[in-house]
Structure formats: structure tokens, C-alpha cells
Amino acid sequence: VPIYSDKNGYSVTSNFFMPKISLDVSEAVTLILFINSIKAQRGTPYSQILNTACEKIINLLPANLKKMIMDSNFNGLVDFGLETKVDYKKVEDIFTYVHKAQLEKKSIYINYYSIERKEEKERIVDPYALKFRFGVWYLIGFCNLRKEIRTFRIDRIREIKILDTQFSIPDDFSLDKYLSGSWGIKKGKEYRVKLKFCPKISEFISEIIWHPSQKLKFDSDGSLYAEYKVMGLDEIERWILGFGANVEVIEPVELRAGILKEINKLGRLALSISKRNISKALKIRKKAKEE
Helix, strand or coil: CCEEEECCEEEECCCCCCCCCCCCHHHHHHHHHHHHHHHCCCCCHHHHHHHHHHHHHHHHCCHHHHHHHHHCCCCCCCCCCCCCCCCHHHHHHHHHHHHHHHHHCEEEEEEEEECCCCEEEEEEEEEEEEEEECCEEEEEEEECCCCEEEEEEHHHEEEEEEEEEECCCCCCCCHHHHHCCCCCCCCCCEEEEEEEECHHHHHHHHCCCCCCCCEEEECCCCCEEEEEEEECCHHHHHHHHCCHHHEEEEECHHHHHHHHHHHHHHHHHHHHHHHHHHHHHHHHHHHHHHC
16 A cells, blocks of 8 residues: 655555455355344444445455355355344434444433433443443443443433543453453452352353353263352353252352342242142132032
């Protein structure tokens, strides 16, 4: 790329242009498949942008390759699993403003609904980064109310306004570093979690890297001991509960107490359902006898 400099800085010569991208069949198809997968995120700014980008890429391809792709139905053959679990069409304008503010590095005023406190609160946030996790989009930014970096779900933003205030992202900020240690997206106190999985599911657990800090060790009876270093217990607690009686929490005590509390709730719920079912069955039986 020819570059020249003068007292105003550096510039590219006005008559220079980049050559057309040369892609082979597998590269073109894979790129289009990936774009089509993200296009499924309707209501996000990326859906329409990628739709346009996909058309441009196809139009840049040689005629024979373009015809082959247009005549073939590649959709549905590969799925990258990028579908959203939230209807972002309902907050399409808000998502667009968040995206715009992030690109322009401008602070935003938001009215944010906290599901923990069941209330809305006004905040001014510097939108550092966006993260797609478990089918949901999150905004990570500096909250001027709390004076620290916080995580916000975009679909919980009730109102938004882009401010004239410019911000700069600290040099030491890294999205990966910020989220390191969290089981999913939340941050909290650091804990060392130790679990024991029964032989029935131990092999399944060992096949997957559930967390970067994962340490596994098989016992002679086929059980699996797993150890994780996480920031916060809420998300890993929900994950553990999904395995039911096939896992035991060894430590920390806070996690054991939380699991026990949920088990007791489930027990009371099961008992209540059982009583209702018995009562219903007796009524049906009585009615049948009367008839």
C-alpha cells in the first residue's frame, strides 16, 4: 500500500485501491454460512449489516463460483448456534443506539431494569464492549453511578440516549480478562469449587471443558472429582442443579448451603404436587363410584 507523508500526517495515494478478494469454493461457502448464521439474530444491528455484506461478497465472486453458490442451497447444512434467546426486535432501536455509541466511543444515558431489585434506575455508562453469551447480548461498560465496570443485559435497557461526552477505554482493559473466572457472564467473589460426579455421568463431564480453570481426577470407582476456580456462585449453582443427584458439592460451604436450600424448595414443591394429585385421584375415584 503506497503511503506518503507531509506536515498534515500520513495519507494513502488517491488513485490506490485494494484488489478484489480471491476466495476458493470452501472459503466462500464457509464465510456465507457463517454470515447467514449471524443473520438469524434479528433485531440486532448485525443482522442487516451482515445481510448486505453477504450480498457484496457474493457479487465479488467469479461468475462460475457465484452461480454455483446461488444455485445451491447451503442454508441449514451447517449451524453455528448463534440464534438469540431473546426477541431483539422489541429493543431494535435501543440495540442500534448501543452499537452506535460503542463505535463512536460516546457515553450513554440509560434507564435500566434490575431483575434482582425489581426496579428501574437511571445510569450513565461508557459502553466498552458487547458480549454474546448463552443466546443473550450483554453490554460491558463503566458505570458512572457505581464507579466501576458493570455488565448490563441489552434487553433490560428501557430507555437510552447517546450523550456528547466522549470516553476512552483504559489501556489495561481486556474483555477476556474482565470475564475470566466468571462461570458465565456475572462477576463476584472468588471461590474454589470442588464437585464429585457419579460414575453414571463422569465420562460425559470429562469430555467437555466447562471452564478454563477445570481440573479433573477419576476415582477408582469411576467417580470424577472436578475443581473450578470461579468468580461468583449463582451461575455455577444453576449448572450443578441441572445434574440432580448425580453430583455432590464438596466445597465451598456457601455453595453446599445454596444447593441444599434449593433441594428443600423442590422437596416442598414435590410434596405439594403429590398431595394435589392424590386429592384429585380420590375425587375422580369417588365420582366414578357414584356413577
